[in-house]
Amino acid sequence: MKQHIDKFIDYLRYERNASPNTIREYRRDVTQFMQFLTPPGEKTMPLAHVDHRVIREFVGWSYDQKLEKSSVARKLAALRTFFKFCVREGVVKQNPARLVSTPKLPKRVPCVLTAEEMNGFLDNILGGSSAASKHKRLEKPRKNQDDAKIMLKRDRAILELLYASGLRVSELVGLNLGDIDRAGQMLRVLGKGRKERIVPFGSSAQTALEAYWPVRDGILNRSGAEPEIQAVFLNHYACRLSTRSVRTIVKKYSRLVDVNWDLHPHSLRHAFATHLLADGADLRAIQELLGHVSLSTTQRYTQASIQQLMIVYDKAHPHA
Numbered sequence: 651m652k653q654h655i656d657k658f659i660d661y662l663r664y665e666r667n668a669s670p671n672t673i674r675e676y677r678r679d680v681t682q683f684m685q686f687l688t689p690p691g692e693k694t695m696p697l698a699h700v701d702h703r704v705i706r707e708f709v710g711w712s713y714d715q716k717l718e719k720s721s722v723a724r725k726l727a728a729l730r731t732f733f734k735f736c737v738r739e740g741v742v743k744q745n746p747a748r749l750v751s752t753p754k755l756p757k758r759v760p761c762v763l764t765a766e767e768m769n770g771f772l773d774n775i776l777g778g779s780s781a782a783s784k785h786k787r788l789e790k791p792r793k794n795q796d797d798a799k800i801m802l803k804r805d806r807a808i809l810e811l812l813y814a815s816g817l818r819v820s821e822l823v824g825l826n827l828g829d830i831d832r833a834g835q836m837l838r839v840l841g842k843g844r845k846e847r848i849v850p851f852g853s854s855a856q857t858a859l860e861a862y863w864p865v866r867d868g869i870l871n872r873s874g875a876e877p878e879i880q881a882v883f884l885n886h887y888a889c890r891l892s893t894r895s896v897r898t899i900v901k902k903y904s905r906l907v908d909v910n911w912d913l914h915p916h917s918l919r920h921a922f923a924t925h926l927l928a929d930g931a932d933l934r935a936i937q938e939l940l941g942h943v944s945l946s947t948t949q950r951y952t953q954a955s956i957q958q959l960m961i962v963y964d965k966a967h968p969h970a
Contacts, residue, residue, distance in 0.1 A: 651684050651694050658735050667844035669820065679728035683708055697742050702749035705729060709750060719753040726752055762924045763917070771907050772809060772854070800865050801886075805899050807855070807862040808883060808891075812900075812915055814855035815839075816922030816940055819893045819915035825882040832859070841941035849939050923948070 730747040877888035904913035
């Protein structure tokens, strides 16, 4: 079975063009299923002997591990894709995972900052010298006292671009210099499944990027390591910034505004979509900008917009 898993991962990587995150999770899920099929001291059950009852047992075992429904649903999706691949390869005759129903997931409406809150967040934290001084207090002392100001300009460009273009964090850190049309204020983004799309960015993001380019040049010039010349966003060592680092950056600045906020990079993507929808943007256009395959994925922002409207109504209407 391990050989089939290795071939399956190659299929995901080279034929399906799956994202690194999807490949990592599917490998873990299918490997866990293989371990489930291998009782202590016994051989692994042959794939040809696996039927829907075995997969239901695995789903029940997953619930016993206190996993969320969303995690169990992902494991089942991984098995469906794996067995579909095995059918294509002639390893099994049918896909047993198709006979197991997916757990019913709750419809989650994203929690979104209002346009005023988002503008206040970006303007107040990233707009002045006070922000730089707060940034310094958060950082450990460095030999170069200008590092805090330097990284503030980078961080401002990151946050402005996340909100301006509704990028996923993986899409942001994957940007190369050739992906940015500075004059036209457009980005070429490589999304899920390595699908390309073109998205615009506004004047605020343009201003933040123009302030960041000299900073980026300085990082490259002072780096002693092998720099990643094509990457747009760099860390102190001139390496491409990681998704984890961007999450830390967003959380750090959100806590400076409000200690009760728990923002993450996807929060800015949610705000991008919800605010466009609230101002009359077409749902299909938002779908294209976000890179969603299904319109139903985009439609959840409609519910978020309605919830925000009801909050305003409840606060403002005397008979609410």
